[in-house]
Amino acid sequence: MLLVFDLDGTLVDSIHDLAEAASDLSEASAAARLDDETVCRMSGKAQRSWSSG
Amino acid sequence: MFDTTRAYPGTADTLRALADTHAMALLTNKPADSARKVLAHCGSTGSRHMIFGDGEFAASRTGRPEVAHEAHRATVKRTILVGDSEVDLATARAGGVRVCLARYGFGFVRVDPATLAGDEWFIDQPQDLLGLCSSAAGSGSHPDSGPGMGSDPALAPGRRRERV
Numbered sequence: 402m403l404l405v406f407d408l409d410g411t412l413v414d415s416i417h418d419l420a421e422a423a424s425d426l427s428e429a430s431a432a433a434r435l436d437d438e439t440v441c442r443m444s445g446k447a448q449r450s451w452s453s454g
Numbered sequence: 455m456f457d458t459t460r461a462y463p464g465t466a467d468t469l470r471a472l473a474d475t476h477a478m479a480l481l482t483n484k485p486a487d488s489a490r491k492v493l494a495h496c497g498s499t500g501s502r503h504m505i506f507g508d509g510e511f512a513a514s515r516t517g518r519p520e521v522a523h524e525a526h527r528a529t530v531k532r533t534i535l536v537g538d539s540e541v542d543l544a545t546a547r548a549g550g551v552r553v554c555l556a557r558y559g560f561g562f563v564r565v566d567p568a569t570l571a572g573d574e575w576f577i578d579q580p581q582d583l584l585g586l587c588s589s590a591a592g593s594g595s596h597p598d599s600g601p602g603m604g605s606d607p608a609l610a611p612g613r614r615r616e617r618v
Contacts, residue, residue, distance in 0.1 A: 415458075
């Protein structure tokens with residue numbers, strides 16, 4: 402069998418660090434900081450282009 | 455980068471056990487180098503993974519050749535995508551591969567377990583992958599399934615691991 406693993410949320414619980422990094426970026430752009438739940442909704446969405454290809 | 459990020463309990467041991475009998479790859483939006491650092495930081499056996507990072511493919515220098523070979527000849531029915539989110543579920547469905555979702559993952563909150571069907575399962579702890587993969591490998595769909603991969607009817611493909 403070939404097992405293909407996702408990383409964030411599957412192997413590692415990284416949501417808080419992801420939220421912190423996203424918030425730092427957002428703040429640097431003079432936008433609001435983001436909480437974990439907001440970043441959770443955003444995470445992984447870039448894969449859509451792969452999955453629909 | 456690693457203030458609070460941790461591997462889910464049992465992940466490293468489970469990956470080590472799976473590496474004995476299965477080829478493994480990591481699919482992530484992160485660059486391959488960053489993904490490898492995250493795995494290493496969390497004590498996971500990242501060196502045995504092939505990394506499918508953001509626009510990159512990097513076969514592990516320490517990976518066993520037969521594992522890479524196994525990956526290259528893998529078919530969709532001999533592949534399981536292990537994820538946690540509705541994006542992972544959609545990815546697996548688009549690719550026609552089996553899927554196993556980690557119910558403990560932060561992405562699972564947006565998955566409706568009632569929509570899982572056929573070769574789509576979820577697990578409650580990393581260790582559950584061992585029995586599930588063993589069962590899936592020995593399900594009889596492929597005559598080249600190796601010996602010793604037993605079949606557990608309770609985990610047979612076509613049944614969900616557990617209902618909510």
